[in-house]
Amino acid sequence: MLIGGDLSRRSLIGAGLAGAGLLALSGCGGGERKSTPRRGGGIRVATQAASTADTLDPAKGALATDYTRHFMLYNGLTCIEDESLVPRPSLAKSFESADRITWHFELQRGVRFHDGSELTAQDVVFSLLRHKDPAVGSKMATIAAQFADVRSDGRYGVTIRLTGANADLPTILAQSHFLVVRAGQNAPDGNGTGAFRLAEFQPGVRTVVVRNEEYWIPGRPHLERVELIAIPDEVSRVNALLSGDIQLCNAVNPRSTRRIEADPRYATMATPSALFTDLIMRQDQLPTGNPDFVQAVKLMIDRPLIKRALFRNYATIANDQPIAPFQRYFNPDLPQTVLDLDKARWHVQRAGLTGVRMPIFAATAAEGSVDMASIMQEYGSKVGLNFAVNRVPADGYWSTHWMRHPMTFGNCNPRPTADLIFSLFFDSKADWNESGWKNERFDRLLIEARGEADEARRGELYGEMQRIVHDKCGVAIPVFINLLDGHDRRLKGLRPVPLGAFMGYRFAEYAWWED
């Protein structure tokens, strides 16, 4: 998801292989009998984390449970429905912009909130502007800062003026944080235009929603009732699936896939995603700021080993830049960095760092980082670097260790656009510029690409940015980790959307139960 709050980073782990999940897709089963969505049925769904901080306020969503809950109750102006990640109209029946600075959204007519009141431009203006109110504590405050002006344009029109050109606005607005609540609701209580009505909400325990009979999209949703709980312990979560207590769960460990697939009643759905765990080398400290050191580290990462041993092949090999091969604007022309210990040793010697002792900080908070650090230690000894693995507690890792030492691990959730991942993590001024690198050309390209309407040109700009990050930035990205969901085979209509687990957290609107 768009945000990278402390908890949301932890909220996404997993890996997987697209297998049964893809086959379950309606009508795509080749010779299989085509199954049509059927109405009815109730399911229980488990995510991996919930807490008393659980919220009904889309602006404050921080975990998979929050995103899933919000997508059941509310709608956004736009939505992302499939793996193409192209934003489509939702509450806005159309949107347009001539200069990508001023955007006009035309709303659907006759959409009603659960309490019966009609959706108007007022509600949208209120929902978007509240992100700028510091008292709301929106996770999107920094993104919403680019809304220079949001105003209604008649009863069903909304005009958004941005501080600078941004061609990705429709994608940004499809995020769960920007879902529309009713005007005047400073503490949203679940009254949305969404496919489900709220029946019960107990923070940290459960959320129960029931089908919204008057949902404005005909024929949806199919399920009568969804109960959302969290089972933080992975083994318990898989056991609950296998004993029939839940019908869908996320964050399945690759080690558990064999157990799930062994039972004909259950299946796993893998979502190739741009989730990654990266090794951060601070550029403002030595020796990690030495370009030779950075090169040496990138050359001594055994990517196939990490993919195979840590993620059981439920991962995609990455190339030290954050755009995954299946994403838009991926640059296929970059040479893949491969394990080359001789070259790495040469870089270490050139930097005069042979025999230097370096601590690496790792925690389970960054998926796979502890094992990655051990592998680094092993290969480091072969090229003359003496890494010491400091395993620290996951609790408080992001505030006390991440980016604070010369070498730490980060973990970054999939983002819907290249612009977001680059602006949040690689812009020189970004809060989460993990390695503290600065590259003027990169920053210029980022602003240029954001406002560029010509797709081909945009692709070139993002391609060059990937090259700069790959060559110069102080982060090493070994693999992209797949997200892995487990589900009952009777639950149909699921398909991977690379933004997150559960079809980008939006399964409830599409899934159906087949007895």
Place this chain on the structure above:
Amino acid sequence: MSAPAETPSSMAKLAPLIIKRVLSSLLTLFLVSLVIFTVSGLLPGDAAQEVLGQSATPEQVAALRHEMGLDRPAHLRYVTWLGGIVRGDPGMSYVANMPVSQIISDRLPNSLTLAGITAVISTVLALIIGISSAINRGGRLDSALNVTTLSLVAMPEFLIATLGVLIFSVKLLWLPSIAMVTPEAGWSAMLRSMALPVFSLTCVVVAQMARMTRAAVADQLDRPYVEMARLKGVPFSRIVLFHVMPNAVGPVVNAMALSLSYLMGGAIIVETIFNFPGLASLMVNAVTSRDMPLLQSCAMIFCATYLALMLVADIVAILANPRLRA
């Protein structure tokens, strides 16, 4: 020396003794509150940072800190907090925007039910196992029970719980693998979903209680008064129940109080495995979100329960054994 008839003078001696115990418990609780407050203040980061996440600007954090009162000096915060606790108002949760008392009142009944059912079952079981193995000392039953209780003591609870889930939920599909405690669920559904958590906790505490019972009873059985009673022709069952048990009750109750106090707070592993919405998991939650009012209230509840159980055990021991009244 079975329990002598209470004389007025010994009862009069008893009251100040008990009052002294109660007062010392209260003093301990006060000291505990100081420790809880200090230790929870040592956690890195605070609720303002946790709530706002990493994208927070320093101004936002400062403003929220001020709103939460985190910028006030520690001793002032302590006095306000303790005053609230004494009045029965533990304040507002930083994270959930709800009164702490409401959050806790949602969870406390769950924990109490779990602890209560486990306590009843394990106490009865422990007494039966402990007494029967003590009176069969050296016999086959004793060795069998010894092996069982010793291996249960040695087995970590997550292993017992996980094995329970694998057998009863995943393989046999008899019991739910997670405890889904809903207010509208009937008693039978509730008992079904509590079966495995209660089973796991019972395995853990019953073994220790049974071992202590056995030791206490066996110790008494060696005393001369037992031999005397036997020589006088008192039936053995009567000796055990009316002569031995009153004398063994002190250490037995003590062991039980220790085991039971564990049920309230120490059930965290069982709560995690069965996703049981109890107090222990709530407290862990409060630690990670730095929700101090909630964290401190949970800690106070656990400590108060512990002290209360110890107090009861002490008083029972005093009542049962006149020599302790000196």
